[in-house]
Amino acid sequence: MLRNSQYLEGCAIGATDGPIGEVKDLYFDDEAWVIRYLVVSTGSWLSNRRVLISPYAISRPQSDQGLLSAGITKEQVKNSPDIDTDKPISRQYETQYLKYYRYPSYWGSTGLWGVGVNPNMLPMNSGVDWSADQYRQAETGREETGRREHYDSHLRSCNAVMKYHIRATDGDIGHVHSLLVDDETWAIRYLIVATSNWWLGHHVLIAPQWIDDVSWFDCKVSVDLTRQAVKDAPPYDAAVSLNREQEMGIHQHYGRAGNWTGEVKSGAAG
Numbered sequence: 001m002l003r004n005s006q007y008l009e010g011c012a013i014g015a016t017d018g019p020i021g022e023v024k025d026l027y028f029d030d031e032a033w034v035i036r037y038l039v040v041s042t043g044s045w046l047s048n049r050r051v052l053i054s055p056y057a058i059s060r061p062q063s064d065q066g067l068l069s070a071g072i073t074k075e076q077v078k079n080s081p082d083i084d085t086d087k088p089i090s091r092q093y094e095t096q097y098l099k100y101y102r103y104p105s106y107w108g109s110t111g112l113w114g115v116g117v118n119p120n121m122l123p124m125n126s127g128v129d130w131s132a133d134q135y136r137q138a139e140t141g142r143e144e145t146g147r148r149e150h151y152d153s154h155l156r157s158c159n160a161v162m163k164y165h166i167r168a169t170d171g172d173i174g175h176v177h178s179l180l181v182d183d184e185t186w187a188i189r190y191l192i193v194a195t196s197n198w199w200l201g202h203h204v205l206i207a208p209q210w211i212d213d214v215s216w217f218d219c220k221v222s223v224d225l226t227r228q229a230v231k232d233a234p235p236y237d238a239a240v241s242l243n244r245e246q247e248m249g250i251h252q253h254y255g256r257a258g259n260w261t262g263e264v265k266s267g268a269a270g
Contacts, residue, residue, distance in 0.1 A: 005179040
């Protein structure tokens with residue numbers, strides 16, 4: 001199921017033995033466009049400390065009750081590596097974090113989550129140490145971190161990209177309003193784009209695969225679509241769950257292949 005990032009950010013999150021806190025932000029990988037961490041405010045039980053929770057620990061949401069269940073204990077959260085969420089997250093910190101929870105590393109492989117596309121496909125908290133390959137990947141990441149002044153430029157805050165301008169091949173068309181996230185793989189499937197500042201418009205969906213470039217400094221996302229194609233795209237209604245038929249209609253409109261099949265017949269291609 002596709003979840004609005006605004007919904008996820010408002011969720012309470014619970015450990016196996018009690019509440020942890022509330023999700024305040026999501027960190028995504030700007031190369032794979034996958035949510036890597038949830039930023040959780042712990043509240044008074046942990047002096048309002050902010051902690052990271054990996055999708056490796058999260059059970060797939062079963063309802064819209066605003067609650068996410070994590071397969072970890074409050075003691076584990078309490079003793080987890082400290083993080084300053086106001087600063088970029090380094091690969092060195094990620095290595096420390098993943099080793100602490102005994103999660104596999106996701107980098108150095110073609111899968112969204114290392115060896116798989118779904119973080120819940122792997123046995124978590126099994127007590128098994130990292131493999132030699134995982135240690136090697138982590139050490140490679142550590143060396144890369146040193147060469148990049150100890151920060152990982154591929155992790156981005158979802159909150160930070162809200163209001164980023166969207167630029168088509170022939171001009172501006174709107175801004176990022178929110179994101180649609182697959183709650184099984186945690187991949188960002190679509191950017192929800194608000195076009196009302198450019199014309200009497202509506203919300204439309206644009207897939208990350210149609211992005212040509214992102215200027216993080218200028219807060220601008222350039223897409224390989226024309227303004228007219230976006231203007232004529234099927235409107236998105238957040239109150240209605242997006243189904244496969246609607247997704248196919250969007251891809252057919254843009255003349256783009258869906259992620260579930262082969263080529264889509266050309267429609268109003270950009």
